Amino acid sequence: MTLDQTHDPKLASWVEGAEPGSDFPIQSLPIGIFSEAKGLRRPGVAIGDYILDLTASADLLDEEWREDLSQPILNAWLSRGPEAHRALRQRLSEILSDERYRDDVEINLIGQSEVRMHLPCLIGDYTDFYVGIHHATNVGKQFRPDNPLLPNYKYVPIGYHGRASSVRASGEPVVRPRGQRKPPEADAPEYGPSRRLDYELELGIWIGRGNDLGQPIPIGEAGQHIAGYCLLNDWSARDLQAWEYQPLGPFLAKNFLTSISPWIVSADALAPFRTPMPPRPEGDPDPLPYLSNDADRQSGGLSIQLEVTLSTEKMRQQRQAPHVLSRGRADSAMYWSAAQIVTHHSSNGCNLQPGDLIGTGTLSNDSDQGLGSLLEISRGGKQPIELQSGEKRSFLEDGDEVTLRAWCEREGAVRIGLGECVGRVVSAY
Template sequence: MSDGSIDQSLTSWVESTGGETDFPIQNLPLGIFSESKGRRRPGVAIGDYILDLPAVIDLLDEGWREDLTQPVLNAWLSRGQGAQRELRLRLAELLSDARYRDDVEAQLIGRSEVRMHVPCLIGDYTDFYVGIHHATNVGKQFRPDNPLLPNYKYVPIGYHGRASSVRASGEDVIRPSGQRKAPDADLPEYGPSRRLDYELELGIWVGSGNELGQPIPIGEASEHIAGYSLLNDWSARDLQAWEYQPLGPFLSKSFLTSVSPWIVTPDALRPFRNRLPSRPAGDPQPLPYLDDPADRETGGLCIQLEVTLVTDAMRAAGMQPHVLSRGSADTAMYWSAAQIVAHHSSNGCNLQPGDLIGTGTLSTDNDEGLGSLLEISRGGKQPIQLPTGEERSFLEDGDEIVLRAWCESEGAVRIGFGECVGRVVSAA
């Protein structure tokens, strides 16, 4: 499909798009922002700025006015990918054609001058477990001889999370408390988590949903995805180990989930799609309701992922963040985003505009790309060494985790997702 908004020759008159930026004119992600004491409203990231969409609404389609002046993006995302594509093309025109510069430039606001918010009113949040290397690594710690349960390669595993505690990047991570039981203890105790961890994930935002009882066919599932963000599903491993049987995680997850605030659209990601990895010999092929030729060809997300850590001591010494992992989403995901959406709705469950879906922790098959401290420290048995001489098995108060993601390939302009940041603070 031809789309001038991703043409690598397209340039913007916004000067900060000229160098390496997460937000060139080929990206144009949507988000919700506010200025000091101002109302929340939609904006588009461009270079170091945000274009205030309500402020330029007269330059857009009159039929978009109501949805693009709301404090959340749910109504806009419900219009589907066709409307998003039309908006991208119009914005690309406004931000590249010098004829519009005077009118549009006055409505650019520095990204450092605003506060970003969760872009949607999230009705439901579902977290999946599609990172096969993560699932294998964690499974080995509990079941060395049989790390993956029999259903893993047949069904995308997921569970319902807590939507009310999803927050935009920058929210402090208040150390959660709950029941925990040491392996050698007779009884559990209640107190702050001692094994707090991050989880590197992608967030999938639902656009146009489906009616109750009407599953989304796999061949149409990608059209129901409004876009992607970074997601950190913080996890209290000691609380989880005690509570998760038989129903799964509860208090160990529901205290906070962080998302990067920008929704990167499927159109912006089109140059970075690739074939889904071939399944290893002996693995079952997806059941027919999860198998689609187009998804096999373009369902892979070639998104580079990075996690860094800064401690209080590193911050005080002015040291650079310590890189914990680097990897790629397409090599980590056993199930595609379309397969996740199709499976989620396959029993007739209705997905709604603004619903959030997490992929689950994305780890590669090598130590450089592990997506959690649980894996990096081998369950706490092999602490990592930091440049300050500090050790970490799990997160301490004052530690700050930053997730980053970007896409780059020959023949395309590099785009990024921005950051997903959280700093741990004491429960006291």
Template sequence: MIPHIDETHAADLASWVSTANGHPDFPIQNLPFGIFSPRHGQPRGGVAIGDQILDLSLAARSTLFEGGAKDAVDAAAGPLLNAFLGGPAQERSALRRRLSALLAAGAPDRAEVETWLYPAVDCRMHLPARIGDYTDFYAGIHHALNVGILFRPDNPLLPNYKHVPIGYHGRASSVRVSGAPVVRPQGQRKAPDAEGPEFGPSQRLDIELELGVWIGQGNALGQPIAIDAADQHIAGLCLLNDWSARDLQAWEYQPLGPFLAKNFMTTISPWIVTAEALAPFRIAQPARPAEDPTPLPYLLSQADQARGAYAIDLEVAIATAAMRDRDEPAFTIAQGPASNLYWTLAQLVTHHASNGCDLNPGDLLGTGTISTPDDSGVGSFLELTRGGQKPVTLPSGETRTFLQDGDLVRLSARAAALGFVSIGFGDCVGQIASRVAA
């Protein structure tokens, strides 16, 4: 069941936290969950509101919560959100509604709630949950086409693409929160005209603009998830950058797919924007071309097709070391909608569990790179530079085919719909660091 719109989404709802009103990412209509630590403190659950973070460990000691909201705040108060994510969706929704009421302008318990707030600038963010498993899909059809044209111009999409959501299992241990340095990976690479491979730092380091999907309640081993129930298993979304070493990938990916080219680092934004907060931004999945195959019955739901996509605008910006030294603004290289996904998030979840695979609270799914049909919003340098053949010229005069040491990449996103306050995801940032010899 898709979460419904309620009083927490009202456009005229304001907060006594003044910086929340008009905040580009975290107005009171958002209230995303994450794990933070205040200065000299231990990690604990928190909620972003304007430029503040509400401490859920303090909230859990209060008498201002009862019923499902009390159970949810207790589950979210600790150093990991797995129990909170895996709890009943009704309890997560009850906590969100209670927090909204406590933070709303005119709330009678403001004096107590104010003692739960920390300035976000003084806090450190952590991974929101223990990620047991991470799976990366390939659901952005324009990315698949753009890349396919580079290597198979006469047949860019493989025959299975429009029948089955393609994915691979990534490395959960190397998922890091926004701001962690991205150490340039090394591995085997082979130039097309070389007799054999060599070992060394990647020369074709790239980004992948994706959404991350946080699994809430899981499923038992051997028990598939029906397409009409899949939304109940999605707790929320984040931004995800699946850094990719294209030269390593080109040499290693046959016959088993990505390995060292992908598992060295994945960066996510620290806040989980909940399924409940995103309710006003659900839209119809774009219709497939008439000649495309109809999804098999286990992947097809009319309700999912009617509201299975999201009105989320995505952006990628880069700031080189030279640009930052001169205080020049980051340069936007891509802007595009998340609706460019060929498969809905519910379809990804359903397919993942269709063979009986068990998903668990805190598991993370990546959508795959989300790109536009033209160059305005491609989610990787591989596409933008045509495999390195068409360098991008930045306002600083520098050029890029792939990332260089010192480059900082920022992903951002905003959900927007007529009649509602837009909400954001916060930054997903990574800076390329050179590999220091051991």
């Protein structure tokens, strides 16, 4: 991943709100799908406080891109691969920074507060991994104090297939799920609303160009299949999960809703923030050859800062600021890289397709300030947190709103954000 003129920290846009410090400066230019009131869904690019309507701006874009960039989903555009994505990024950077284009472009800018965001793609498949080693260790300790990680964890990226139909864009209400649960002291399970509803802080990986069935993606080429990233909240009903997950893993405890931030932040936009993967602790096995790559070790990490906040109904009524649940980093949380995830997913010949979504798994750091779920923060419910409103929380109550945020910043580069992923819990039907 190389830097070009689109990453220049001196580059500035004439669009209001795109100054350094914004989530969406001209160095970012994420793509998504939006609609105005009673309007059609169409693609747009975030710039400052606005969205550039790509359909209305078609005359300023390459003719061969126009059909794919006039559709209400981005699957066809993602399938074009990194060369086309990079060319569009360069063209957008040009017209949003050069005053010569201002009169032609400004009329196609729409305030972000005036639109509704939608899923950027028709998601054919959604897979959730478990590459956050500190999360895996913390959860494992609650069930296996002497052996928190199972023997396969450091050899194989663990994952499971989720439910694509229940993935929704940020802002979708979180309806408390119902299901079977069996408290430890009960003789038999019961059916009812989850009492241990939780969030999970993750990154989402969007697949661009796919691979043919039976043709694995080599580790050195995996990055060419990653179109971009988003935030992902894999809502989890811990009481349902504890009862149902053996022997086949997550099911109803996970598939009722997955929330994502609506913008696809391109791999190119994140290029200045690549970082080496954390060195493996002494004694850990080396990755098997199909997962091993020198370039990925040197730049497969993502220097992304993560934050989770909680706002209860009482806090909002009292106009209190949200409570910060955690602040951490993605690069120190992931045991396996994004490229290793994609390679392993396809290693048996599985065909990934444009618009497929992959979750990293919960990203927790090795300190109490950077935990990615309430299951960890409250130590399985044994240590509730106290909020400024006087309320306590072990797990989420009705009316609670969880907001995930993420951003990248380092010296010599302009800060960019991934936006927000928001969900508010409502009572079970």
